[in-house]
Amino acid sequence: MSSILVTGGAGYIGSHVAHELVDDGRQVVILDNLSTGVRENMPDEATFVHGDVGDYELVVRLLAEHDVAAVMHFAGNIVVPESVENPLKYYRNNTAATRELLSACVATGVGQFVFSSTAAVYGMPSAEELPVTEETPTAPINPYGASKLMTEWMLRDVDHAHDFRYVALRYFNVAGADPKGRTGQSTPQATHLIKVCSQTALGMRDELSIFGTDYETRDGTCIRDYIHVTDLARVHILALEALERGEESRVLNCGYGHGYTVREVIDAVKRVSEVDFDVVEAPRRAGDPPELIADSTKLREQFGWQPAHDDLDEIVRTALEWEEQT
Numbered sequence: 193m194s195s196i197l198v199t200g201g202a203g204y205i206g207s208h209v210a211h212e213l214v215d216d217g218r219q220v221v222i223l224d225n226l227s228t229g230v231r232e233n234m235p236d237e238a239t240f241v242h243g244d245v246g247d248y249e250l251v252v253r254l255l256a257e258h259d260v261a262a263v264m265h266f267a268g269n270i271v272v273p274e275s276v277e278n279p280l281k282y283y284r285n286n287t288a289a290t291r292e293l294l295s296a297c298v299a300t301g302v303g304q305f306v307f308s309s310t311a312a313v314y315g316m317p318s319a320e321e322l323p324v325t326e327e328t329p330t331a332p333i334n335p336y337g338a339s340k341l342m343t344e345w346m347l348r349d350v351d352h353a354h355d356f357r358y359v360a361l362r363y364f365n366v367a368g369a370d371p372k373g374r375t376g377q378s379t380p381q382a383t384h385l386i387k388v389c390s391q392t393a394l395g396m397r398d399e400l401s402i403f404g405t406d407y408e409t410r411d412g413t414c415i416r417d418y419i420h421v422t423d424l425a426r427v428h429i430l431a432l433e434a435l436e437r438g439e440e441s442r443v444l445n446c447g448y449g450h451g452y453t454v455r456e457v458i459d460a461v462k463r464v465s466e467v468d469f470d471v472v473e474a475p476r477r478a479g480d481p482p483e484l485i486a487d488s489t490k491l492r493e494q495f496g497w498q499p500a501h502d503d504l505d506e507i508v509r510t511a512l513e514w515e516e517q518t
């Protein structure tokens with residue numbers, strides 16, 4: 193039986209997809225350098241290889257030894273402010289390392305690839321551009337977004353030149369945890385709002401800062417399209433199946449198409465946790481667009497995707513449950 197290579201499978205989203213693939217009866221090989229990933233979050237059934245996606249020789253060997261038919265590429269660095277301070281880390285680990293991985297795929301004839309892209313490729317869309325479609329101009333405003341957009345360009349060009357097809361998934365704000373409690377967001381210094389709120393509700397942080405209360409939104413705070421990680425994991429299975437059917441390459445937004453303000457998220461975490469934690473109003477965080485909402489029509493129409501967890505309280509509940517058990 194051929195296998196699926198999941199890079200970054202010890203990380204937050206990759207581990208959810210790895211569990212989903214195993215549930216689906218797939219043979220899974222995980223390549224992860226454990227820089228932010230957690231060993232325990234991977235499914236026991238997967239083969240784990242401790243290594244780097246930028247290690248061309250290792251990846252070539254791995255693709256051949258495990259008869260890899262498709263790659264799902266999650267590995268990378270994801271902290272936007274860090275990318276501003278240390279851009280070359282992001283161009284190396286996101287862009288250059290992916291170049292090596294793609295090179296290994298071309299050398300071994302692995303022609304199916306699912307890539308974790310991001311809404312950060314859109315930068316600061318104007319109010320008229322919302323919700324953003326895949327045709328909204330890409331204009332990243334930080335090295336993180338640029339490093340991912342450059343990878344999308346590599347994928348496009350490799351598709352043109354070789355027997356290679358891909359699905360690039362532009363995730364919006366991923367949140368929540370596996371409802372079965374097998375994995376969740378484990379990065380200790382995570383900056384994501386729902387993770388930070390959950391930790392504050394559970395007394396692991398003293399207070400929560402709202403970054404900016406003077407945006408032109410319904411309550412002055414930023415609006416984001418939060419997608420439950422389990423719904424996102426399902427998209428990856430659908431993408432893989434499309435590639436297996438021989439369908440063409442594509443880029444797809446992954447979000448629900450509606451959003452919540454920071455204050456609405458805080459209210460949900462207080463409601464679900466029944467803890468009235470301290471909140472302070474802080475200045476705007478550099479580089480935050482006021483509103484980011486996905487137009488996910490293509491995803492729904494092309495893959496028949498139907499979210500099963502489109503509910504803020506459920507997202508928050510699973511995030512809290514994960515935080516409590518770790």
Ligand SMILES: NC(=O)c1ccc[n+]([C@@H]2O[C@H](COP(=O)([O-])OP(=O)(O)OC[C@H]3O[C@@H](n4cnc5c(N)ncnc54)[C@H](O)[C@@H]3O)[C@@H](O)[C@H]2O)c1
Nearest residue numbers: 200202203204205225226227228229244245267268308366
């Ligand atoms: N979390 C989000 O909201 C979000 C939003 C948009 C896009 N994404 C993208 O999704 C992907 C996964 O993000 P995540 O939230 O699961 O992050 P994460 O940090 O939890 O997972 C990344 C994983 O990749 C591994 N890794 C990093 N560099 C590696 C390398 N060179 N070789 C091998 N392994 C390496 C890490 O150890 C970790 O296990 C990333 O590519 C990210 O850009 C995430």
Ligand SMILES: O=c1ccn([C@@H]2O[C@H](COP(=O)(O)OP(=O)(O)O[C@H]3O[C@H](CO)[C@@H](O)[C@H](O)[C@H]3O)[C@@H](O)[C@H]2O)c(=O)[nH]1
Nearest residue numbers: 270310311312364365383384385388401402403414477480
């Ligand atoms: O302690 C906090 C943390 C966040 N926020 C705000 O909450 C919103 C969401 O922030 P965050 O959870 O950090 O997500 P984003 O900055 O929107 O970025 C996420 O979503 C992007 C896609 O939209 C991904 O590319 C990034 O990797 C991922 O971090 C923003 O308005 C933040 O200013 C706060 O007010 N206080």
